[in-house]
Amino acid sequence: MKKGIKISIIALLAFSGLQFWRPAEMEYNTPTKDLTNVPKEVNLILRNSCFDCHSNTIKLSWFDQITPANFMVNSHIIDGRKALNFSNWDSLNKPQQNATLYYAFNKILSGEMPLPSYTAIHPTKKIDSATIVILKNYVSSIAARKATKLPHNPKDEVNTLLTKTLVDYGKVKPSPNKIEYIPNFRNWKAVSTTDRFDNGSMRIIFGNKVAIKAIEKHQTNPWPDGVIFAKTAWKQKQQTDGSVSAGDFIQVEFMIKDSQKYAATKGWGWARWKGNDLKPYGKNADFDQECIACHNPVKNNDYVFTTPLHLDLTKFNIYNKNK
Numbered sequence: 001m002k003k004g005i006k007i008s009i010i011a012l013l014a015f016s017g018l019q020f021w022r023p024a025e026m027e028y029n030t031p032t033k034d035l036t037n038v039p040k041e042v043n044l045i046l047r048n049s050c051f052d053c054h055s056n057t058i059k060l061s062w063f064d065q066i067t068p069a070n071f072m073v074n075s076h077i078i079d080g081r082k083a084l085n086f087s088n089w090d091s092l093n094k095p096q097q098n099a100t101l102y103y104a105f106n107k108i109l110s111g112e113m114p115l116p117s118y119t120a121i122h123p124t125k126k127i128d129s130a131t132i133v134i135l136k137n138y139v140s141s142i143a144a145r146k147a148t149k150l151p152h153n154p155k156d157e158v159n160t161l162l163t164k165t166l167v168d169y170g171k172v173k174p175s176p177n178k179i180e181y182i183p184n185f186r187n188w189k190a191v192s193t194t195d196r197f198d199n200g201s202m203r204i205i206f207g208n209k210v211a212i213k214a215i216e217k218h219q220t221n222p223w224p225d226g227v228i229f230a231k232t233a234w235k236q237k238q239q240t241d242g243s244v245s246a247g248d249f250i251q252v253e254f255m256i257k258d259s260q261k262y263a264a265t266k267g268w269g270w271a272r273w274k275g276n277d278l279k280p281y282g283k284n285a286d287f288d289q290e291c292i293a294c295h296n297p298v299k300n301n302d303y304v305f306t307t308p309l310h311l312d313l314t315k316f317n318i319y320n321k322n323k
Contacts, residue, residue: 032057032087038101042138046086049114049125050104053080056087061122076115098142105139108132112297172278175271177285181278182254185230191215192306201250205306206230222267222302227257229306249276253291255304266292266303 032055034043051057053076064073084104092100107113108127119126127135169183188206207215210226230252237247256262256269270291272281281287295303 030056030087035086035089035097037097039138041134045127045131045135046104049108049127051086052125053077053114053118054084054086054104056081056085076118101139101142105135107297108135110297169278172273173280175273175280175287176282177269177271177288179254179256179269179271181271181273182228182230185228185252185254188212188230191229194305200236201233202236202246204232204234204246206232220302220304222259223257223304225258225260227255229255229304231255231306250274251281252278266295266299268303 032051034040035046038046052059058077060073084100089097089100104113109132114122114125114127169181172181172183174180185206185208188208189212190204191207191211192205194203194205206229208226208228210224211229214220214224214227231254232252233250234246235248235250251272251274253272254270256271257267258269259267262269265288270288272291273279274281292303295305298305
């Protein structure tokens with residue numbers, strides 16, 4: 001009996017002593033003002049559900065501050081601030097602010113944020129469907145789309161896109177990680193599209209024959225070796241009738257599946273070429289770590305964001321012949 005009491009006392013003293021050992025980062029807690037030019041209701045949502053890990057303002061529950069649990073909480077805060085810190089809002093220009101909100105909203109919409117493990121013990125931080133509607137309406141309202149006049153003859157514009165040669169593909173340099181540019185992707189089938197209305201751009205994702213076959217057989221997680229995706233990005237051009245078409249070319253990105261050759265980069269080869277002159281992106285071969293970090297949220301989907309559409313998207317090919 002006495003031995004049990006002694007053990008309990010020692011454990012209690014040890015636990016009490018641990019409480020003096022706290023992560024230094026958790027002491028860095030400064031006020032963060034509301035986001036400039038953002039509606040009050042949106043600020044309230046972000047402050048309640050996001051600021052604890054994504055700003056320099058920490059408002060923790062008592063149980064979050066108990067050692068050793070606070071070290072795990074601190075780890076989440078460090079990672080959260082690295083990914084997104086709303087305290088730096090005023091240092092961003094308007095397009096960057098819009099992109100930040102778009103990024104945050106899509107993390108919420110996908111169910112990644114707030115972390116389910118966090119909301120499980122902090123139920124007041126959950127974001128319900130009504131809150132998502134508020135966020136969606138606001139993010140939609142800041143879309144960077146501007147109407148442009150229709151050409152006198154739309155057919156002439158299409159013909160120009162079909163026949164215009166902007167670059168000699170033979171002179172396009174490989175990416176820093178030695179992946180060669182693939183010019184014939186423009187003959188592949190379109191498998192999906194994405195709309196970056198935050199910055200006024202649109203993406204069209206093309207897949208090679210191996211990718212199309214995998215989609216048909218529902219073999220998409222994991223994707224088989226030999227699959228190649230080409231994601232083209234274009235500035236959106238909104239016509240006066242409200243329709244949207246592809247405007248200026250921005251870039252094309254490739255994902256090439258080879259689980260052995262690219263084992264060090266999650267089984268995929270990553271490459272990107274920007275601008276009409278198709279300049280390879282990246283200062284060195286490690287640039288692909290940026291790609292992996294961006295795709296990490298969908299690692300359980302073989303690092304692929306694309307959800308194949310069972311639609312005939314061949315109409316988009318008219319905008320792709322010159323890349």
